[in-house]
Amino acid sequence: MAIAAPASAQPDAVAVAESLFNRGLADMLAGRYATGCPALSESHRLDPRPGRLFTLAECEARWGRIATAVARYNDFLALYSRMSEAEKLQQHERYRVAVEQRDALAPLVPQLTLSLPGDAPQGTVVQRDGITLGQPSLGIALPVNPGEHVVTTRAPGGPVHEVRFTIDRSESRTIELEVKLPDGARPPVTPQGPGDQAVVPAGARGARPALPPPDAGPSGRRVVTYVVGGLAASALVFGSVTGWMALDESSVADRECKDVPGQPGVATCSVVGHAAGKRANDLGLASTIGFGAGGALAVAAVLLFLTEPPPPRPQVGQVGQVGAMRLSLLAAPTGGGVAVRGHW
Template identity: 45%
Template sequence: MNTARYALSAACFSSALAAAGAASAEPDPAQAAFDRGVAHMEAGRFDQGCPEIAQSQSLDPRPGTLFTLAECEALRGRLATAIARFDEYLALYPTLTAAQRRSQGDRERSARAQRAALARDVPELKLVLSPGAPADVVVERDGQVLPREAIGASVPVDPGEHAIRARAPGGPALELLVRVDKREKKTVTLEVMPRPPRPPEVPPPEKPPVEDKRAPGAGGAVVGAPPAATAPEAGAGGRRAAVYVAGGLGLVGLAVGGVTGALAIQKKGVVDDRCAGTACDADGMAAADAMKALGLASTIGFGVGLAGAGAAAVLLFTEPEPASTRPSGGAWVAAGVTPFGPGGAALEVRGAW
């Protein structure tokens, strides 16, 4: 397998990796990705070159590839990422054999020098939670979940914008963009809202027990009360609504009867002017016909109005007293509206004395 690899220094993009082994007839994906990455670096396209070199390192990890990746990230402006790659290289270097170290040339010394230079410019970002934030908040930076120990600590980051997301389980998510420049040390407080509390469950109201007063030896019949002692209280709202409906219908009927009656009187004046006996001209005939129709409408309106007003009065004056104030036993009277058939109803009056 062809093991030729090239590593570029930050100054001149030149130095070659040692070659070993025989050439292979099959293409090497790691070598191809490395070659593409170096070509992008030489053209100044670091955003395309660095991912290619990173792919080569993941396919076939090599010390020289790792060193080149660190230089690419530094030229790309990702200072914290470059320092992390240089740290990986410096941690790997002591594990190499003597022959492997000789093949690395002066990369170990160059890695230390470049890392020290980058450390002067790398910014730091500290993310802290607001007081009272839940303990189980999940914080992400650029799509990566931060470990618990990283929250509240000043961490080296790459210069530029960073997407921050924080969320407590069940609560709303906090999302913001934070920009950090070279050498800046920034602290950002995350105002994380806890999960809203559940509303308390309200138990349904308990129905009061129905007191059943039965006379001894009466065979189970209720004495001195209507069949349902709580019926007047339970139906008080419906009765009052019936009073309003009947009263409103009465007022409308009386208003219609009054208006149509007045119009009928007006038409009668036209008939008197345009008719002589039973002979009328065209205007007189039209007025006579209109007078008959208005008179009929007035009669019906007054009838409906009087009926509605009467029903409202009966319902209002016969409304039973509440059970708490009505004496037990004795005479009683009650009225109500009983529906029957589609759209029909009847006024019902009951009592005992």
């Protein structure tokens, strides 16, 4: 017996949803996932029901869109946790399949990190497969479905730059995006101080002054510090997620297991409770390892940062060198000055 439809669903919407569900289910069973899964998704949107959500997750999994399927299974499991005991009894078999499918597919979901260059103009728009990604979605690994993807970037007033790529199951990839500037636009140049003037050799008048050499970037030790800090953050996030999952499985085991009267510490469990208890133990161990590794890596990152030696300073007395000229400060008991040495 199906769970009653929400009171907000209109009669016409329920009829349309039922028709879409039947068509989507038929297409799914025939292997026509490109039409079946969207029909099931629209059916669930019009008239949300646990059975429709579960069937949509199954369709996405068969279609190979495993990131979407895992998200749908998690939605169903969250809905299941809020059901009454009678409703859980009706949906128990779907719950069991959803847990097994989610646990099997989650490790296979690809992870994609998209990053903008540091000089990207404010207001640059990034889209992945037509979905606009805000700043919080950049620079971090996000789950995506396996297969081909299209990422576009567009600076204000500039042309669209497109990147196409294919990502496989279990793959982790980082892509540094490129941004095309508008015609005639130049990247900003850091202004020099009022006393800094470029010296141009006599034979090169009219030529553009040479820009100072680019910054060499962070030291190797600083890069190691960043890497260790990133690993620490990842381990702590892993510990938190697996800890939450362990608590969720533990609550299932508590419901499915009953203490044996007169035998302290002995309980009888259903098949579901026994499986949930085992998963809770495994996830709890993984959470402990994640927190331990994250804490150790965080301490290592802090120590690397605090013990990093200061960058080398320029030699005392040498002001600078531009082109073929060298300027030096002179000091003596009777006065001082500036010496200019070079060749022309």
